[in-house]
Amino acid sequence: xxxxARTRRSGVGGRPYPPELRTQAAQLRRSGAGSRQxxxxxxxxxxxxxxxxxEDDVLPADLERHERGRRWAAEMxxxxxxxxxxxxxGHRRHDPELRETAAEMRRQGxxxxxxxxxxxxxxxxxxxxxxEDxxxxxxxxxxxxAAAQAAARRTVxxxxxxxxxxxxxxxxxxxxxxxxERLLIGAALYWAEGAKSKPWRxxxxxxxxxxxxxxxxxxxxxxxxxxxPRKDVVCRVQIHRTADAEAAEVWWRDxxxxxxxxxxxxxxxxxxxxxRYNTGDGYHGCLMITIHQSARLYRLLVGTWExxxxxxxxxxxxxx
Numbered sequence: 001x002x003x004x005a006r007t008r009r010s011g012v013g014g015r016p017y018p019p020e021l022r023t024q025a026a027q028l029r030r031s032g033a034g035s036r037q038x039x040x041x042x043x044x045x046x047x048x049x050x051x052x053x054x055e056d057d058v059l060p061a062d063l064e065r066h067e068r069g070r071r072w073a074a075e076m077x078x079x080x081x082x083x084x085x086x087x088x089x090g091h092r093r094h095d096p097e098l099r100e101t102a103a104e105m106r107r108q109g110x111x112x113x114x115x116x117x118x119x120x121x122x123x124x125x126x127x128x129x130x131x132e133d134x135x136x137x138x139x140x141x142x143x144x145x146a147a148a149q150a151a152a153r154r155t156v157x158x159x160x161x162x163x164x165x166x167x168x169x170x171x172x173x174x175x176x177x178x179x180x181e182r183l184l185i186g187a188a189l190y191w192a193e194g195a196k197s198k199p200w201r202x203x204x205x206x207x208x209x210x211x212x213x214x215x216x217x218x219x220x221x222x223x224x225x226x227x228x229p230r231k232d233v234v235c236r237v238q239i240h241r242t243a244d245a246e247a248a249e250v251w252w253r254d255x256x257x258x259x260x261x262x263x264x265x266x267x268x269x270x271x272x273x274x275x276r277y278n279t280g281d282g283y284h285g286c287l288m289i290t291i292h293q294s295a296r297l298y299r300l301l302v303g304t305w306e307x308x309x310x311x312x313x314x315x316x317x318x319x320x
Contacts, residue, residue: 017044025049026058094121102126103135111151114158179225186222187304189215194301204295209238211286213255219289220256226300232291235260239285241267248284256287 021042028038035053039046052058098119105115112130116123129135177185193215195207210216223233235256237249245265253262266288291297 017048022052022056025052026056029053029058094125099129099133102129103133106130106135109151109154111155113155182218182222182225183304184308186219187301188308189219189222190301191305196302197298204298206289206291206294206298206301208289209286211284213252216287216289217256223291223297226297228291228294228297230257230259231261233260234263234290234292236263236288236290237265237285238268238288239265239283241269243283243285245285251284252287 021044025038025042025044028041029035033041035046035049039049042049098121102115102119102121105118106112110118112126113123116126119126189210190206190208193208193210195205197203208216208219210219220230220233224230235252237245237252239245239248245267249262249265253260265285
């Protein structure tokens, strides 16, 4: 290729590069510099530098290393052709029995992720085995889409089981709570779910509402710890008019004990435009707890929460 042709082809967008720049790039390459380094030093693109080397047959200075890489690639290709059961180049070999075990588990309907976990191998390796051997998903009395759906359900059930077990481990680390800790948690619960005094409607009355019986039981325990007798606790079920109000009140009494005072149930008559999912036998509404003449109790709960919130802002930031 003559110098004029090189000059015409060396530029991008019509801008030619001087031939001296191309010669300098070749010299840097022969001295051992990489294409990225050369492109940055000469202020040209790496694609241009690589094209120059390709057109001029410029090879790196370390030809021995270059040849070793080419020999290694050829050797790996030959080994893959001779032994297709190998997992992948450079990694350990898997026993043929393991491959047969994976195929049998697959025919039983197990998903690939579960097979990989059970056998302690990579998911991509399992998928490649099945693809190369033509292993189809089987199952007792199931085939095709039904077997795939059953396998997917098993995978989801296993995932939920692992997550539930993790939650149980965290729950076991809590242990018994002190009176101070119960008060702090109860104050936080009240600030989240309780009625609050407003500038336009100032009142100090404890009213707490929630649909989780565990949360309600915890709050009632805090009230009992603070000396509030259960006979002073007034409960009222709040539930949608389409639900069974009497059954909901019976359910709440069973959850909290029969010694609580229940007032007449409040029926919600609104008709939201969105679809309601809190229906059926599992829907029991919310429980409103009211403590009359509870101004001091209100100030205790709200003041405790304000102290908790203030301690967060005054505490030093954690070191990450």
